[in-house]
Amino acid sequence: MSKKLTLIMYDSIIEWAKIYAYKTNRSLSTIVENYLNTLLQKRMILKLKKISQDFQAKSTSRKILMKTKDLVNIWKKAFLISVITSKQPNHSPN
Numbered sequence: 860m861s862k863k864l865t866l867i868m869y870d871s872i873i874e875w876a877k878i879y880a881y882k883t884n885r886s887l888s889t890i891v892e893n894y895l896n897t898l899l900q901k902r903m904i905l906k907l908k909k910i911s912q913d914f915q916a917k918s919t920s921r922k923i924l925m926k927t928k929d930l931v932n933i934w935k936k937a938f939l940i941s942v943i944t945s946k947q948p949n950h951s952p953n
Contacts, residue, residue, distance in 0.1 A: 866891070 880887050 864891075 876887055876890065880890055883890075
């Protein structure tokens with residue numbers, strides 16, 4: 860549904876806009892609406908890019924966390940193996 864919008868701007872801009880609208884065979888309303896739609900689309904694209912970047916960052920963080928957990932498990936296993944396989948000190952009486 861379309862609604863009426865009143866804009867206030869300098870006379871020189873209004874005159875230039877009317878000439879531009881005439882030369883491009885469009886109404887001022889169409890020009891303003893297209894421009895605002897373009898701004899909205901750019902903003903939506905930026906938001907989508909941000910969401911995508913955040914998702915990738917979280918995904919990378921999850922991968923790093925998983926790799927860190929894997930390393931901790933490997934270190935634990937290596938430590939246990941070294942304890943089990945290391946020679947126990949000889950407790951023979953002197």
